[in-house]
Amino acid sequence: MDLAKAMQFSLADINSVRKGILPVSSFQPLLAKVVRPVIKAIAVVLVPWLTAAYLLSPEHRISEGLGTIFGMFGNMPDFVEEHGLFRTIILIKSLVVSAGLSVFWFMKVPLDLVRDILGKRVKAAEGRVTTRDEEKKVRGKRDEVSFYYFHLREKQFQVSRKAYLAIDEGGSYRVYFLPRSQTLIAIEPAILAKEAEEKEIQAQAQAAPGMV
Secondary structure (H helix, E strand, O other), X not given: OHHHHHHOOOHHXXXXXXXXXXXXXXXXXXXXXXXXXXXXXXXXXXXXXXXHHHHHOOOOOHHHHHHHHHHHHHOHXXXXXXXXXXXXXXXXXXXXXXXXXXXXXXXXXXXXXXXXXXXXXXXXXXXEEEEEEEEEOOOOXXXXXXXXXXXXXXXXXXEOHHHHHHOOOOOEEEEEEOOOOOOEEEEEEHHHHHHHHHHHHHHHHHHHHHHO
C-alpha cells in the first residue's frame, strides 16, 4: 500500500498491469511528460515571433507584422533601408535563435514514450530490487538535486523519494514497465503477484465446469 500511494497506482491499476495492459489512470501523468517539451517548443518560437510582429506593425496588428517578417526574407535590402541594419540584425538573430530553441525542445519529446502510450502494453520483470540515490547538478538550481533509482538486474528506473523510502531494499518484487521507454508503471512484492496468479488460475478452474 505504501508503494501504491508513493507511485500513485490503485488496486484496479495493478490488476490491469498484471494482464499486461496500461491502465487508463496512467495516461495523464505519462502524457504530461510528452506535452511539457511540446509546450516549451511552441512557446519559445511563438513569443519572439509574435512580439516582433506586434512591434513591426504600425497599428500593432500581428497578422500585418508577420507579413512584414516573411517579406523581410524575400526582400532584405528594402527592409534594411526602412528599419536599419542594426535592427534587422537583432531581429534576424532573435528569430533564428528562437527557432533553434524550438527545434531543441521538440527533440526532447520522448517518442518512445508516445509509442508506448499508443501501444498500451506493459511488460513485467521479477527479482530482487536494490535502490540508489545520487546528487546531481541541475541547470537553474543553486544546490545539487537528489535523484532516486530502483535497480532490477540490468534495468534502472528513476522514482520519487516517496517510492524510494517505501521499498524494502533487496526484497523480491515484480516490476511493470513500458517496453520501449522503460518507464516504470507499478511495482509489487513478488509474493503478492504470485498469489494473485494462483487465485486467477483457481477462479478459471472453478468456472470451467460451469461453462461446460
